[in-house]
Amino acid sequence: MEEALTGSTSVVKWKDNKVVAVASNKVYNKQMGGVDIFDQRVSAYRIRIRSRIWWWPIFAWSTNAQVVYSWMLYCKLGNIIPFLDFIWHFLIATMKKYGAPRTSLGPKRLSAGIAKDSVWYNGEQHWTKKGDQRHSKCRECSRRTKYICNMCSVQLHPECMEPYHKIPQ
Structure with missing residues (x-):
């Protein structure tokens, strides 16, 4: 590696695959x-x-x-x-x-779909109905469904209603 300093300019030269030379102005670098x-x-x-x-x-x-x-x-x-x-x-x-101020607190699907225990296991008749959303995940089997429970507002297939609402032993 070779280096040459003249006044405010410095030049550095070295050999890589080819000869490489870099010139720099110290005044320019300072300001x-x-x-x-x-x-x-x-x-x-x-x-x-x-x-x-x-x-x-x-x-x-x-x-x-x-x-x-x-x-x-x-x-x-x-x-x-x-x-x-x-x-x-x-x-x-x-x-x-x-x-602009926020008009809503977020997507509807984040807050809906979780039933409280008092509604979930109340012994009343739960049945399915078609939901507003086109397709969402079933809470029991995680497959896509367009049905919800009429009491809980939880997305469920008709065949998943009984296992979902069964009181755990």
Whole structure:
């Protein structure tokens, strides 16, 4: 390996499969240009959502670029905060202004379909009826079914009704 230093420039040369030479400007490395800092900031916390839509990478990059430019302007105004903190405050403010409140607490199927013991083993007549959902898993055999128990609202096949409602010994 050979190294040559002249003023603010250094050149390093070594032999791998072929001869490789790298030149570097120390002044440049010490004070990176604005474009390099911008590219570094954009790639540091970029949006990582995959999509088959052709314009998504352009939209994601431009959104990141706007956040970086906003942070740089904010810092020039004398408000020096870390970039990640700026992103967090920016997102919170954006969600408060433009975010929509949640309309539901989640999918219906997550909360429905678990019978309480008082209903499950109450000795009343349980029978099947066609459910709202097209196909869901039977609680007893885990195969797909379109039937539910009329009292428990649990997805069950007609042949799985008795074993499911049988009191465990």
